[in-house]
Amino acid sequence: MKLGFAGLGRMGRPMAANLIAAAFEVTLWNRSPDKAVGLGVAVADSPRALSDSADVIVTMLADDAASETVHFGPDGLFAGGASVFLEMGTVSPDHIAALARATDAQVIDAPVSGSTPQAETGTLKIMVGANEDEIAPLRPVLDAMGDKIDVMGGQGQAAVMKLAVNMLIHAMNQTLAEALALTDAAGLDRERAFDVIAGSAAGAPMLGYRRGLYLDETAHDVTFALSLARKDLDIATALADRLGVAMPQAQVNRHRLAEAESHGFGDRDMAAIVPHERGER
Missing domain, CATH: 1.10.1040.10 (N-(1-d-carboxylethyl)-l-norvaline Dehydrogenase; domain 2)
Structure with a gap:
């Protein structure tokens, strides 16, 4: 499974580092490319290029506006070829619904509870807006970042x-x-x-x-x-x-x-x- 990770802020960078440490093939993108320095993996030059490089995209973005900017447009994530989008930032359920309407790919809300120390140690609590069957293929990805996964059952519920x-x-x-x-x-x-x-x-x-x-x-x-x-x-x-x-x-x-x-x-x-x-x- 090839992963793309978008959003290397205070939480995103250590989360991406844990995925890399778990031996996933990870490509990174961040609005400020210098945030990817030192992680030792490929860096895409646009969200679209990131999506073309991966099966699953993990995003850790600040809010609805930041997420909209990264997902939409000719160079956005949805213009690429990824089949699953794991949305881990704190965004509104209405925004999750809007993302799902805009793509044929699978969109799953998976926000986290915890702060930077938990992001660094891979002990975040992750809530997932999907059912067990939907998240089964993603369990290894989630387990690399968190130690408790709460399956909420439906899109937007997390x-x-x-x-x-x-x-x-x-x-x-x-x-x-x-x-x-x-x-x-x-x-x-x-x-x-x-x-x-x-x-x-x-x-x-x-x-x-x-x-x-x-x-x-x-x-x-x-x-x-x-x-x-x-x-x-x-x-x-x-x-x-x-x-x-x-x-x-x-x-x-x-x-x-x-x-x-x-x-x-x-x-x-x-x-x-x-x-x-x-x-x-």
């Missing part, structure tokens, strides 16, 4: 599930920021307060692997940009509006992220909501 997961992550991100703002204002030691929270009933896996970011976000590399967190909630709240579902908490969290973005925090890690809620600018 995209919805990923939005639901990220809604909870961004709610925790916001509430943690407020909790630390409170303990800071009361004079508690920040590390001690964080560790008590992480060890309590409110603890969650992401508090453990993101501890350093929450204690001093500027001292660490960005693993999940704040602007992408806001984008996730844009998509989730738009979907909720279309389905007639009230999501007041998600709307508040989206507003706080948008406000932080307007104050220059957008390119920083989503943990920058902590200094934002402390009033830093």
Whole structure:
């Protein structure tokens, strides 16, 4: 099976590296070709050329707009010959449906939960919008990037599930920021307060692997940009509006992220909501 991988950002590059390490024949494409340096495999000069080189295309793209640019047009992925498109970025279910309508190839949404450390170690949690028979040939590909595969059954269902997961992550991100703002204002030691929270009933896996970011976000590399967190909630709240579902908490969290973005925090890690809620600018 020949693979093409499009999108070598913070998550995509280590995911592609794991596919290469698993001995798949992989060709790469990225809008900035320098991101492929050091991976030791062929680099296509266009999305179409990438699709012509592969049976299966894996994409890890930031949003619907980026995905649309890469898939469509005379030099887009759909102009090439790949037969399967595994869409692993966080995009809307409507976009997945639009991709499927535009091609005779198989389009499968397979977004991931986890951050760059999990992408590097191949321990992402992958949700797949297909049934078991459809993903059976792709299991080795998925297993090279993740250690848990949730088969959601139908196209677009994984995209919805990923939005639901990220809604909870961004709610925790916001509430943690407020909790630390409170303990800071009361004079508690920040590390001690964080560790008590992480060890309590409110603890969650992401508090453990993101501890350093929450204690001093500027001292660490960005693993999940704040602007992408806001984008996730844009998509989730738009979907909720279309389905007639009230999501007041998600709307508040989206507003706080948008406000932080307007104050220059957008390119920083989503943990920058902590200094934002402390009033830093």
